[in-house]
Amino acid sequence: NAGVTQTPKFQVLKTGQSMTLQCAQDMNHNSMYWYRQDPGMGLRLIYYSASEGTTDKGEVPNGYNVSRLNKREFSLRLESAAPSQTSVYFCASSQTEGIQPQHFGDGTRLSIL
Amino acid sequence: GQQLNQSPQSMFIQEGEDVSMNCTSSSIFNTWLWYKQDPGEGPVLLIALYKAGELTSNGRLTAQFGITRKDSFLNISASIPSDVGIYFCAGLYGNKLVFGAGTILRVKS
Numbered sequence: 225n226a227g228v229t230q231t232p233k234f235q236v237l238k239t240g241q242s243m244t245l246q247c248a249q250d251m252n253h254n255s256m257y258w259y260r261q262d263p264g265m266g267l268r269l270i271y272y273s274a275s276e277g278t279t280d281k282g283e284v285p286n287g288y289n290v291s292r293l294n295k296r297e298f299s300l301r302l303e304s305a306a307p308s309q310t311s312v313y314f315c316a317s318s319q320t321e322g323i324q325p326q327h328f329g330d331g332t333r334l335s336i337l
Numbered sequence: 338g339q340q341l342n343q344s345p346q347s348m349f350i351q352e353g354e355d356v357s358m359n360c361t362s363s364s365i366f367n368t369w370l371w372y373k374q375d376p377g378e379g380p381v382l383l384i385a386l387y388k389a390g391e392l393t394s395n396g397r398l399t400a401q402f403g404i405t406r407k408d409s410f411l412n413i414s415a416s417i418p419s420d421v422g423i424y425f426c427a428g429l430y431g432n433k434l435v436f437g438a439g440t441i442l443r444v445k446s
Binding site: 269 | 370
């Protein structure tokens with residue numbers, strides 16, 4: 225089925241470990257996004273990629289890095305995980321930047337001990 | 338920065354009831370969006386509103402873009418059990434999208 229695929233679905237890390245969250249979309253969308261979702265809060269943008277070859281910081285970029293590997297794939301990396309990064313992470317895509325994220329993945333539930 | 342206040346935080350519905358929720362802000366937005374999230378899944382875009390005063394329907398869902406551009410409303414008519422979930426509003430200002438904290442819809446037992 226067409227859509228946004230995230231891996232892994234669940235992960236537990238120890239403080240200080242590193243991890244890369246993978247995201248791929250097969251809708252030929254230009255723009256991709258990484259959000260985090262915390263209890264009682266709306267989704268917050270970590271990083272986004274308006275088009276292949278470009279990435280920009282969102283609202284909460286500290287502690288994260290991203291790579292737009294090609295048009296399909298946009299990965300999120302935690303270099304040294306901290307408990308404050310325990311969250312549910314969503315990848316999303318849209319046809320172009322400046323319009324709403326149209327398709328979200330099912331999320332990666334990350335716990336950092 | 339822009340913030341959205343979404344209310345109510347949660348509500349119980351009985352099958353057949355109409356449901357209303359809203360989103361307000363002190364900032365002006367160019368676009369209002371409504372998403373629904375089911376447990377264990379990502380949000381799904383329900384309705385997008387692009388113009389002040391616009392009223393748009395998607396089946397039993399109707400959303401309005403407030404005249405002041407600082408608020409938006411979502412109504413669900415004749416609710417059914419599968420309407421339960423979390424509803425998020427989001428406002429777009431330039432290319433910055435801000436999400437509300439969500440309204441949790443639960444079934445009244």
